[in-house]
Amino acid sequence: MKSILVTGAAGQLGSEFERLSRSIKDFHFIFTTRTQIDLARPETFETINDLQPDIVINCAAYTAVDQAESERETAMAYNANILADLAQICAAREIPIIHFSSDYVYHNALRRPLRETDPTRPKGAYAKSKLKGEKVLLQHHPNPLIFRVSWLYSSFGHNFPKTILRLIKERDLLNIVNDQIGAPTYASDVARMVVEVSRQMEGLWHEKFGIYNYCNIGTTTWSGIAQHIVDRTGSSCKINPIPSVQYPTLAPRPRYSVLNLSKFKKNFDLPIPHWQDSLDHCLDLLLNEKG
Ligand SMILES: NC(=O)c1ccc[n+]([C@@H]2O[C@H](COP(=O)([O-])OP(=O)(O)OC[C@H]3O[C@@H](n4cnc5c(N)ncnc54)[C@H](OP(=O)(O)O)[C@@H]3O)[C@@H](O)[C@H]2O)c1
Numbered sequence: 001m002k003s004i005l006v007t008g009a010a011g012q013l014g015s016e017f018e019r020l021s022r023s024i025k026d027f028h029f030i031f032t033t034r035t036q037i038d039l040a041r042p043e044t045f046e047t048i049n050d051l052q053p054d055i056v057i058n059c060a061a062y063t064a065v066d067q068a069e070s071e072r073e074t075a076m077a078y079n080a081n082i083l084a085d086l087a088q089i090c091a092a093r094e095i096p097i098i099h100f101s102s103d104y105v106y107h108n109a110l111r112r113p114l115r116e117t118d119p120t121r122p123k124g125a126y127a128k129s130k131l132k133g134e135k136v137l138l139q140h141h142p143n144p145l146i147f148r149v150s151w152l153y154s155s156f157g158h159n160f161p162k163t164i165l166r167l168i169k170e171r172d173l174l175n176i177v178n179d180q181i182g183a184p185t186y187a188s189d190v191a192r193m194v195v196e197v198s199r200q201m202e203g204l205w206h207e208k209f210g211i212y213n214y215c216n217i218g219t220t221t222w223s224g225i226a227q228h229i230v231d232r233t234g235s236s237c238k239i240n241p242i243p244s245v246q247y248p249t250l251a252p253r254p255r256y257s258v259l260n261l262s263k264f265k266k267n268f269d270l271p272i273p274h275w276q277d278s279l280d281h282c283l284d285l286l287l288n289e290k291g
Pocket residue numbers: 008009010011012013014033034037038039040059060061062063078100101102103130149150151152153157158
């Protein structure tokens with residue numbers, strides 16, 4: 001049986017792989033947190049040599065988007081520079097590597113669904129580190145698979161839907177940005193997609209490697225997501241849409257992040273769920289948890 005090693009297993013995406021792994025029979029999963037594989041200590045990458053997995057899925061990353069503005073070097077080290085070592089270890093053993101990048105790498109002036117070949121103009125330290133990470137991986141590994149995902153959330157970890165779910169219980173009114181357009185992406189869907197793609201990639205890594213956009217179908221705004229959560233839960237909290245200028249952040253956010261999924265659809269035979277269906281699924285999990 002093939003084995004898949006997942007780094008950053010305690011994060012929201014890593015945790016989704018862990019949950020999914022319980023129902024998967026044709027792969028053996030090995031989950032590592034920073035105790036075993038630490039992006040700050042490249043010597044820990046020897047774990048890969050010791051365990052010899054068939055595929056590495058890298059969910060470990062520096063993800064504090066605003067904090068990265070004051071920790072630029074750390075963000076660049078973890079999200080980009082250190083990936084050279086990780087890629088080389090995998091390349092030496094011909095182990096395919098799957099990695100995740102961000103819609104933030106685009107941040108261009110285009111206002112139509114963004115293609116993988118469109119110009120990249122990352123603005124903040126996090127976004128720049130993610131774009132550099134793609135380049136480092138492609139430079140040091142012969143066939144990495146990189147998914148640019150947008151607005152990731154899960155029932156695990158910290159994310160926008162979970163914050164809204166908490167706040168609508170505490171407040172009567174929430175001011176939420178309505179002029180950033182994109183698609184939320186359920187990390188559970190990403191995990192399922194990656195496992196299925198891993199099956200479909202068998203014997204095709206040298207042909208199909210590269211960068212792919214991936215997100216849930218449909219588009220919305222942050223206030224659209226918040227309103228959906230209010231509607232779904234029957235909350236009386238009012239969502240007041242505001243422009244981004246009224247909610248300044250340390251790192252700039254793209255106004256338009258809708259991803260064109262044509263390349264993914266052409267290469268992989270997989271249904272992509274609509275964001276509303278996936279969000280409902282996640283909300284059901286969260287609401288049942290709290291009983
Ligand atoms: N979240 C989003 O909206 C979003 C959007 C687009 C793309 N992405 C990308 O998707 C991927 C997964 O994101 P996520 O949301 O699952 O992130 P996450 O929940 O923040 O998880 C990241 C994981 O990386 C681990 N990590 C941080 N520094 C590390 C280090 N030095 N060594 C080893 N592990 C370390 C963290 O460990 P600790 O738990 O110990 O801190 C955490 O478990 C990332 O590449 C991210 O950039 C995310």
